[in-house]
Amino acid sequence: MEKKVKKQEYPRFLLIVVVIAALGGLLFGYDQGVMAGAINFIGHTFKMSSGLLGFISGCIPLGAMVGCLVAGWLADRIGRKIMMFVSAILFALSSLGCAVAPSVGILITARLLGGLGIGMVSTLVPLYIAEISPKQVRGKMVGGYQLAVAIGIFVVYIINALIANTHTLEWNQDVGWRMMFLAGIIPGLLFFVLLFVIPESPRYLISHGQADKGSKILKKVTFSDADAIDDEIGTIQKTVKEENNGKGFIGELLKKGTRMALFIAIMCSVFQQLTGVNAVGYYAPFIFKNAGAGTDAAMIETILIGLVKVIFVAFFMGLVDKLGRKRLLKWGGYGMAACMFLLSFSFNQDPITLGFNILIIILIISHTSLFEISWGGGTWILISEMFPNKIRGRASSIASCALWAATYAVTQFFPMMLDGLGSVWTFFIFGLFCVAMGLFIQIFFKETAGKSLEQIQEDSQN
Template sequence: MVQTEAGQAAYRPNLGYVVAVVVIASLGGLLFGYDTGVIAGANEFLKTEFHMSAATTGLVSSSIDLGAMLGVLIAGFLGDAFGRKKALSVAGLIFIASSLISAFAPSVGILVLGRFIGGVGIGLASLLSPLYIAEVAPPQIRGRLVGSNQLAIVSGIFIVYFVNAAIVSSHTTAWNQTTGWRWMFAMGVIPAVIFFVLLFFVPESPRYLMKRGRESEALAILNRVSGPDRARADAEEIRESLKILPDSLMQELARPGIRKALGIGIVLAIFQQFTGTNAVGYYAPMIFKAAGAGTNASFYDTVWIGAIKVAFVIVLMVIVDRVGRKRLLVWNGGFMALFLVILGIAFSMPHMITWLVLALVFAHTIAYELSWGGGVWIVLSEIYPTAIRGRAMAIASFALWFATYLVAQFFPILLQAIGGTWTFWIFALFCIAMAVFMQRVVPETSKKTMENIQRDWLRSERNP
């Protein structure tokens, strides 16, 4: 049964219930953002406390990405075998453990271990939170609801930037070098506990339940989301979509349309990290200090980055279903390239202009959050068939975190070896390639049901 756009618009979902469920699921994204962003505040003090080289600094930052690579590999299995909700609960426990291990780490080795464990939690949350939201959300507002996960991620980054700045400004440098950075990590326990407890109050994904043959439970959830008439239609469409393809990843990947979808997802995931956003996120205070800002000023400038991220993810949520995914990603890929080129020029000046560097970093952040930040996660959560969505997203997310690891590990080394100018210009070239790829290869998915998107891939096999 195919639902037309007119049919989709003819009913009103239970927004209060859907929003409550989505907010709780999005807390996984908030923890993702907190654990990713905390290192930006701790890096300078860790370098002194543990006498770290540039390579060791990169390892401490990137160890979370290595953990995330493992996390996304097991996330697909856990999500498909035990359910999205239970797998997210495991992520919550992992976040708690990681925060405590990192806060009490007596050495670089234990700190790397704590960061790696946190990365496993991030890998789980980065895949399962948007996947869960996409499977619960009504199609006509799915983009903005999945975008709420990106809002949660940048809110976590903003919160941790603020926490870092508050800790740094309220104590001496010596105290921050021995103790302050530990409090930065320890504060992550609070949202992790809240996330774990609230997950007891959300339902399982109805699409997962349908896949496991638990149709009466799925129908009850769909009924609460959309009302009885729409729930029956949605259940029938999900049931039919599960019949189209076998429940085997390798068998499905033998089909050209599905292989194309997987390939597009992998490329988009890699490109998201080669925007340079995590280079700025992990090392923002170092960048601002290199441009001439003092220690406290550089931390408060970083807080502004977090605030800008939150504001413009909200803008993305408002416009993404109206403007479409494709247009936003193409346009802003070009804008990011422009800002990075100018940023490279700014770093080549004999006397860097602090306000110019700050303005360009802010502009790059705005363009990223209006497009590739949340947009990639939205597309990844939409383009795969229900039968293999968890495992296919795991493959694409693994590629994303591998790219994140490369950026985090080698960015400080590149800055030291070739300088800011060439480093930022390399990222600019990737942004140009991203915009071209998005324009020429990736279809628009806005306002389509997930089952209709699946049918589009299968039709492309007959019309290559």
Template structure:
């Protein structure tokens, strides 16, 4: 029997090959990943639902630009809290239990937002839902990364981003259907409440289905539940390869201290830097400014209400299609290549949009075209790849806490963008605002080129060992 081989690729990476690959239970691991990825759907739904509701809420609650930004961005305050707690709590209580808690918090937030009688109550409900989103956005990619075989990890973890995009696309249709169900007065008093309240449906589905999936085998091993961990690994990988994975995890966890200070060793410091900086750059390149405020952006091009919502639906459709493309490419081209291609195209698109606004061509079809190109480029690169890399690069014993640190940075950047975007749009104007996003995209390209490592085809333990070798130099 052949057990495990290593072969040297042209790029110098060590990739595992073995005769047991045909025994990977692709159906089972895919099903588990899909269930977990519903947490991503909640993420997409809850972050994008505000785009269709905020205009009506402005009229009902007489919101200023600052309060409009706060109504949108308060979700991210909860998400920062949820992401900060997710690491410690999931390391203690398990990935699965905390995902169930996330589903409950999301559902409570959806109903509370729908029933809110004033802006203060709405904000409190949104923060509660945001805590759930922060937990799920941190733990879903981490959980899938910990159960997925190395050769499938990229596309399986990217199912989370696909689910996020499906949630965003679905809510655009929901928002339009609800807005068209009554007149303007009904939309202002009641319609936007249905937009939020319907989120209870995917929330309940997520909670129920989570009871059917196993706990992360790496978390089980870390907790001393080796037999359960081995059972899960064998069900996913087959008996022989499952045992190999188990022994590799054992060796890895035996050599770890489990202290968060591990991240400040010379090699691991780079991993921490990559996670935090990529998380921030994902947001400050402007994607959620477009997703949250798409109708408001298109309003600046002179589009009417129905045209705004239709164009927003087109944005969601492009996002969905190119996220599917990323699932096909991510384990073929690799993480770094997709990031470089994506950020290069994003940079060009943002500068073209900024120039068109600057030149007074606000009604130009080029604005919609290059916004769509930007969204497509983001969907194949920064969207799925950042979450994947954050879930891959940290040591097993502290993966939950380390991923949480990077996720907090991401959500804090999201808050900054969503809070300041309305003010920037009305103050500095769309030309300078999109120009600033373009500069951030250049920085993302350069950071990827010089700092971000390639992790394609390597087990989590191999990635961890590569950081360890750097720290021992």
């Protein structure tokens, strides 16, 4: 039986590297949350229809679809770290472009640029952390990325509320939403500067003939004894040698085990968005206003969602390596389904009384909590650990692209669904998707917790 790892035994260097890398999630979270505040005012400036407003929101996932594919292919060739530098630059430029945009065209261009950066970060950061973390705590460490996402959302919700609630409506419509975007330059530059501190992925180095460098990094981030470290390095080298003697990318991707891994990763990526959580996040103020809250109250209630995200991602990090991925994903799906069905029932009341307004807030918070303790970080963990070393970047990027395609579809069509179908049927449909994802995990997914990346790969071929 393996020795149980205590918190104080974590190598300091491992924690430093994971914290810095996970800051990429802060960019993701900030950009995901900034539209929740800006959307109330941005439409007035450019006289947008609901369809165009949905497209502006959807520009990030649209750009991210391209960004994650570019990052995956280049990361397997020139490294993970250099592509993270590129993503930080793109995010900072996007924030500046949105803040000064004189027209809808410039705003769309800046949002697409930010999407490229966010797509890169969402593929590279979980992958990088998975490759550098010991197997005993890999889920917790990759979960740090989701924690950074949640913190980014929480921070931007506070910034949105401070700007919106301390100025006049006219000022917010002209200037306020621009300030919300402009503040995003700070995390972008911070991420860029701190990346100089962390090393390249050890598994990337070993797979590209730099075994000595990779081995030194692995020894600095693990709490295993010297013999166990040497065995792990030997296993990585053996796996890399077998991959180099094998097929090309398409051939590797279509191998029996890898093919199933890709299927599961793509389905989980799509399902993560069909929970409806990002739709709720983008349009939370609208939803709360529809439930009877005023504009100021809706913004404050949105901050509460951000705080809940941070708290329950922290719970997720503590549970994912103990309870395993499968248990959390399955029951998280079923729990979110119950919340969506009850939301559908609540919005069916006419009029929506104070009691049902409170119930709606409780259900949205409960749905968010269940998402963050299961599918929020769980999906990124699965994507980062299911593929062979040789093609991990490219294969992960395909799954990430599917996730962003689903994100785009949801953010584009959610406001149209609310207008056309109404809240009742919109949330009922998301509830059905949540049931389907719980069943999918129960039927298809095999537990990966506690296994090395090479062992997961070996098990998938059997």
